[in-house]
Amino acid sequence: MTYWVSTALLILGIYIAISIALYYLQDYMLFKPEKLPKDFQFDYENQETKEYNLETRDGAVINGLRFFPKGESKGVVLYLKGNSKSIKGWGKFAVDFTRHGYNVLMVDYRGFGKSTGKRSQKAIKRDLQLVYNKIKEQTTEDRIILYGRSLGSGFAAKLASLNNPRMLILDAPYYSLTKVTARYAPFMPLSLLLKYPLPTYKWLKYVKCPIHIIHGTHDKLIPYKTSVKLAQIQPKLTKLHSVIGGGHKNLNNFESYHNMLDDILNSQSKTLDLETTSINVIHSSKKAKKKA
Known part of the structure; x- marks a missing residue:
């Protein structure tokens, strides 16, 4: 009996130790920041840029970069990047929007690039709302x-x-970060441990603008079926764009991705007259009557 009790206590101790380690090390596992010196100069070929530094109420500095289109601007794209590197590397994707006549604003999260401050989900959300307010x-x-x-x-x-933008575009989105991490640690109480649950599915319920979701069908990190589920949350507002064969990091290498982006950015919303369609036509399921 003592052996089984000792074994159970050992397993419990290991489980608790791993849980504690996950809690304190998750920032290092989730975020892969590239830090830049304060005097770093951004430089992109054939791109006109302007650097910004925005101070937050807790004394942090959020560094951002604005890319300008050639000619008259159609609006502003606030581009929220992934979990690695800094806007130094992500800046090369701004051309996909400036070529369509849009200004692009990219910002580094706390601890990335030149941005400073203690990182948390609440702090990042507050920072981005501040950036959005400045754009307004x-x-x-x-x-x-x-x-x-x-x-x-x-x-x-x-x-x-929380706001009323013209549209929301999600590129390789997750249902929630808790769901993503659960694939790699299925037996851990991640709902309790995760500092960044990021429940995209909950927030989408309150979005009032058109929603466009772009996802590669061969995405190994965040499965394509994730976007199918997200698209079902607000089906009347949402359009799912599938990049056939696309993975998680290579959508920009597909011509279809750029065609989709062109359609999304340049399309004009219009009301469809459903009365002129076959929406109410029902396929007959009646079996042929047997001859008497």
């Missing part, structure tokens, strides 16, 4: 597009749920 001082909300890529998709959904 320069333009109207019907000219603001929120684009969230991977980790940034959850924060973009939260921002859209």
Whole structure:
């Protein structure tokens, strides 16, 4: 009896130790920041940029970079990036929006690039709302597009749920970060341990603008079926765009992705007259009557 009790206590002790380690080390596992010196100079070929530093109420500094289109601006895309590197590397994707006539604003989360401050889910959400408010001082909300890529998709959904942007675009989004991490640690109480649950599915319920979801069908990190589930939350507002064969990090290498982005950014919303469609036509399921 003593042997089984000792074994059970040992297993319990290991389980608790792993749980504690996950709690305190999750920032290092989730975020892969690239830090930049304060005097670092951003430089992109054929791109006009302007750097910004925004001070938060708790004394942190959020560093951002604005990319300008050639010619008259159609609006602003607030691009919320993934969990790695800094806007130094992510800046090369701004061309996908400036070429369509949009300003692009990218910001580094706390601890990334030149941004400072203690990182938490609450702090990042507060920082991004501050950034959004600053954009609203320069333009109207019907000219603001929120684009969230991977980790940034959850924060973009939260921002859209609290504001009224022109549209929300989610690139390889997750249902919740708790669901993603549960695939790798199925026996851990992640709902209690995770500091960044990021429940995208909850926030999408309160979004009032058009929602576009882009996802690769061969995404190994965040499965394509995740976006199918997210698209069902608000089906009347949501359109799912599938990049056939696309993975998690290579959608920009597919021509179909750029065609989708072109359609999304340049399409004009219009009301469909359903009375002129076959929406009410029901296929007959009656079996042929047997001859008497």
